[in-house]
Amino acid sequence: MTFDYNPLYRRARAASEQELQSIPWLELLSDEHRMRAAAAMRVGDAKRGDYLCRVGKPVTYWFGLIDGLLKMSNDEGAPVSITFAGLAPGGWFGEGTVLKHEPYRYNILALRDSVVAGIPVESFDWLLNNSIAFNRFVMSQLNERLGQFIGALETDRLTSPEDRVARSLASLFHPKLYPNVGQILRITQSELANLAGLSRQRVNEALAVLQEKGWIQLVYGGVQVIDLSKLRNPA
Numbered sequence: 001m002t003f004d005y006n007p008l009y010r011r012a013r014a015a016s017e018q019e020l021q022s023i024p025w026l027e028l029l030s031d032e033h034r035m036r037a038a039a040a041m042r043v044g045d046a047k048r049g050d051y052l053c054r055v056g057k058p059v060t061y062w063f064g065l066i067d068g069l070l071k072m073s074n075d076e077g078a079p080v081s082i083t084f085a086g087l088a089p090g091g092w093f094g095e096g097t098v099l100k101h102e103p104y105r106y107n108i109l110a111l112r113d114s115v116v117a118g119i120p121v122e123s124f125d126w127l128l129n130n131s132i133a134f135n136r137f138v139m140s141q142l143n144e145r146l147g148q149f150i151g152a153l154e155t156d157r158l159t160s161p162e163d164r165v166a167r168s169l170a171s172l173f174h175p176k177l178y179p180n181v182g183q184i185l186r187i188t189q190s191e192l193a194n195l196a197g198l199s200r201q202r203v204n205e206a207l208a209v210l211q212e213k214g215w216i217q218l219v220y221g222g223v224q225v226i227d228l229s230k231l232r233n234p235a
Helices: 017-023 024-028 031-040 095-098 122-130 132-157 161-172 189-196 200-212 228-232
Strands: 042-045 052-054 060-066 068-071 083-087 105-112 116-118 183-187 216-219 224-225
Touching: 024 031, 024 132, 031 116, 031 122, 060 095, 060 122, 083 161, 083 189, 095 122, 095 132, 116 122, 122 132, 161 189, 161 200, 161 228, 189 200, 200 216
Parallel strands: none
Antiparallel strands: 042 116, 052 105, 060 116, 068 083, 068 105, 183 224, 216 224
16 A cells, blocks of 8 residues: 555644544444554645545545535536535545545545545454444444535535525535534635635635525634525525
């Protein structure tokens, strides 16, 4: 198994105690399984523009985001550019690919400097074979991710900038997929424009409309959710 194609692996280090405490699924495991997972855990500092995963590359790790913002999208060479999901702090992703041991069918791009954790495929497989709690977590992840992707397809068909921005924000405030976000998401208008597939100006206008409706509150460096249900179903 080679990591040469990704410099992030060469910058990897052991996880600190604080970083381990921020990983939601570790606390679900037995002491033995948690210690084994923690020992296998690696953490890397991804720079803005770094790719964690590339289409066609072999799967090596199951990844999670400790801090920052990532984007999951199709290959740059595809006829139409599609953003499958924005990935916020606390989220773990790619379990379907790891389960099947198949090459990546998507790219994961760091939209800003980010702290990323991962466990090797071998450790993922071992936990899957030995931990009922881990199995339940992975099953829940797959179920929630399916719903997220269906929502992403619906968002891609929306023509209203306000609706697109509302749905994009709502997906990042998913309490199960991204439990470490809380009520305030640290995100710039440029980053949100990248995820929503809109210009920064259109995003700026859409955010103003959503704030006027009372669904969000713009705060310094981010967005606070006031009414998540409205963001999820803006029509």
